[in-house]
Amino acid sequence: MIKRKEKRFCPDCGLPAIFHFWTWIEGLIERLIPNKFSNFVPKKIELWMEDLVEKLFISLHIITLKDDFSLKDIDFRSACFIEEARKQGIKVKAMKGPFGYMNHFQMQLGKKKFSFEGLPIADFLSKKNIELIDDKNWVKKKLKKEGFPFVPGRAFWFWEKEKAKKWAIKKIGFPLVVKPQAGSFSRHITTNIKSEEELNKAINKAIKYSPTFIVEEFMANTDVYRATVIDFKLKGCAERIAANVKGDGLHSISELIEIKNKHPYRGTARGNESPLCKIIVSKTTEKLLKEKNYSLDSIPSKGEIVYLEENPFVRLGADVIEVLDKTHPDNIKLFQDIAKFFEARVVGIDFLAEDIALSWKKQKCAVLELNSLPCIEIHQFPSSGKPQNIAAALVQMVFKYYL
Numbered sequence: 001m002i003k004r005k006e007k008r009f010c011p012d013c014g015l016p017a018i019f020h021f022w023t024w025i026e027g028l029i030e031r032l033i034p035n036k037f038s039n040f041v042p043k044k045i046e047l048w049m050e051d052l053v054e055k056l057f058i059s060l061h062i063i064t065l066k067d068d069f070s071l072k073d074i075d076f077r078s079a080c081f082i083e084e085a086r087k088q089g090i091k092v093k094a095m096k097g098p099f100g101y102m103n104h105f106q107m108q109l110g111k112k113k114f115s116f117e118g119l120p121i122a123d124f125l126s127k128k129n130i131e132l133i134d135d136k137n138w139v140k141k142k143l144k145k146e147g148f149p150f151v152p153g154r155a156f157w158f159w160e161k162e163k164a165k166k167w168a169i170k171k172i173g174f175p176l177v178v179k180p181q182a183g184s185f186s187r188h189i190t191t192n193i194k195s196e197e198e199l200n201k202a203i204n205k206a207i208k209y210s211p212t213f214i215v216e217e218f219m220a221n222t223d224v225y226r227a228t229v230i231d232f233k234l235k236g237c238a239e240r241i242a243a244n245v246k247g248d249g250l251h252s253i254s255e256l257i258e259i260k261n262k263h264p265y266r267g268t269a270r271g272n273e274s275p276l277c278k279i280i281v282s283k284t285t286e287k288l289l290k291e292k293n294y295s296l297d298s299i300p301s302k303g304e305i306v307y308l309e310e311n312p313f314v315r316l317g318a319d320v321i322e323v324l325d326k327t328h329p330d331n332i333k334l335f336q337d338i339a340k341f342f343e344a345r346v347v348g349i350d351f352l353a354e355d356i357a358l359s360w361k362k363q364k365c366a367v368l369e370l371n372s373l374p375c376i377e378i379h380q381f382p383s384s385g386k387p388q389n390i391a392a393a394l395v396q397m398v399f400k401y402y403l
Contacts, residue, residue, distance in 0.1 A: 013187045013209075028211045065093040065106055072273055073101045076377045081119055084391035090398065109403040118373045119394060121346035122231075122401045128343045133370040136214055137181055143367055146341060148334070151352070151366045153216025155181050158207040165199055168215040175218035178202035180210035186313040192218050219366060222352040224312050225323070227331075228374045228390055229339040229347050231397045234332045236379030236388040237324045237356060243279045243309040243317035247300025253289065254296040257281070257308070265381045266317070275377035279317030284309055320378045322385030323356055330359035338367065345397065348374025 057063045071079035074094060082092045085107060095104040106115045114120070123130040132138055137155035144150050152172055156164040168176055176199060179189040188209040190202035199215075206213035228236040245256035257279050260266070267274025281296070285308045289295060292306070300306050312318045331353075339347050348371035354363045376390035 023209055024211055063095050063097045063102070066096050066101075067091065067093045069094040069096070069101060075103060075118065076273070076275055077373070077375050078103065078105065078118055080377050080380055080391040081394050084389070084395050085398070088395050088399075090395070090403070107398070107402070112403050114402050119346060119376070120398050120402065121344075121372065122397060123345075123372075125345065125401060126343035130342075130344055130372050133342050133344055133347065133372050134182060136179070136369045137212075139367075139370050140214075140216075142342070143338075148338060148341075149360060149366045151177075151216045151219060151368055153177075153214050155212050155214050158211050158213070161200070161203050161207075164203060164213070164215050165196060168199065169196065172215070172217050175220065176202075177214075177216050177218045178206050179214050179216075180206050181212040181214050182210060186311065186315060189311075191311055192220075219352050219364065222354055222364060222366075223356070224368075225351045225353060225356055226374070226378065227327075227335040227349040227351055228376060228379060229335055229344070229349065230390060230393040231345050231400070232336055232339050233393075234324070234327070234335050235390050235393045236322065236376070237327045237331075237335075238378050238382055238385070239321045239323050239356065240312035240314065241319040241321065242307050242312045243285075244305050244307045244319065245279075245300070247302055247304040247306065249299065249302035252297050252299050253294065253306060253308075256300070256306075257296075261317075263383075265383070275375075275381035276320060276383065277315050277317050279308055282309070282316075314375075314378065319383040322379055322382040322388060324379075324388055325386060326357045328357055328359050330361055331356060334360050338370075342370065344370070344372065345401075346374065346394070347372060 058065065071083060074082075082105070085092055089109060091108045093106045093108075095102045095106070103118050104115060105117075106113055107120070108114075121130065140150055140153060154167070156167075174194050175191075176193040177189070177191050178193060178199065180187065188206050190198070190205055193199050193202050203213060203215075224240045226236075226238045226240065227234060228238075245253060245260055247256070251259065261278040263276075265274060265276045266278045267276070268278065288307055288310070289298070294300075294306065309316045309318070314320065331351075335349050335351070338349060339345070350368035350371070351365065352368055353360065353365035376394070379388040379390050381387065
């Protein structure tokens, strides 16, 4: 059984400690110099400048291009794409800087070469700044304006804590969610906030990571889905379920955790070798077990589901179930329409709904946020359900638009 022991482990990140100072500064720059200003720069000029800087850094030996890199050296989502691209004859090199491999790559087929960060998202075809879709507050406003289902909420600066609390209690009411305005991997997020005391703690947690934060409605009795759209077509839809074990009437909860963690898809949070994460016993685990009068030594009855976390975060050992074949046609159209509206040929859509098999028009649901660089590995290596080869769809898009 795994417990947290790292001295530099950040409990609010659920990961080995990162430099919060830098994420805070990055967030400050993004707010003071919004990405939307780049809309004034023609896309061709922007791409030309990026290419020029890349060539300059290479000529100065600040970065080098490596074709003998290991897929373990890079993000898992990038590794999924590169492995598939190589199968279809595309050469890929990774950029390596003074501190190791970067998240930048160069792909080549014949004499044609293109660079990309993380995944090729064909953003050069869009008239809009695709990076803006990672701004949770900006996306929320756009969704509302266009009539898409959204979660009510708004953003505040770190000095507006009292204003945020008064607004949230008056305009939305408990329960609430507080999260950094930008960020990924569910870092520093607090859900199901039921009191002003909890709200205050949640805001303090969020502003450790970012100078701005969002307060929004907590939509109870809904499940969390990640829909991934490639070239305006839905290619994957995965349900995330909070970390749990299923009793067999023989093994203790501790033993069931050990058994589940042996699955080859489960590894260390944010490791580069596994698409899913091992279940780690936390304070939340101990609290949930205590509420059921259980301990780690308790033996659940056969078929009993024992939840070990409150939130369905992959980094906390959540299950990921691929449900593309169960997704209602109306929901498929909704996801594709959202991608088309934002002109995002590659996008991850976090969606709250009671049942993905029912039309969004007939149930409580909302788009939670968008991601311009989705984790495609959760569809390719789910806990259960039919795997979807998102990487192959990306390669098809590359041949269509790049090469």
